[in-house]
Amino acid sequence: MKEKDSFFDQIRAQVAKIPKGRVSTYGEIARSIGSRDARKVGWAVYGNKDPKIPCHRVVAKDGNLSEKFSFGGYLMQKQMLEAEGIIFNDEKKVDMEKYGFSF
DNA sequence: ACAATGACCCAGT
DNA sequence: AACTGGGCCATTG
16 A cells, blocks of 8 residues: 555545434535546455445445455345444345445 | 446336 | 446556
């Protein structure tokens, strides 16, 4: 990792600002920091693995979870989100109407 | 500097 | 609804 965490730092800040019991989308975060690149958001959280970065609170735009999550799969993330008080609409989807957080 | 990659998003078919 | 192709932009070799 470099010292210049330019995007990294911004992404990390935004993700850390997500309230407990809420989820945010890659696209929202990406645009929030001034970029259009949602992929970098995922990269940042994935590479860092910092406890301050609740990756499980970050989902795709539709609330859809990713199959390639680090913790052991989307199932792990699902459990963590449920622990935050989030109810899943589908096997891999969160209720963005209720839990979708915007900056 | 270039090519390939990526936990995504959007539009068209 | 599923697949395809393009975009976006930082990271890595």
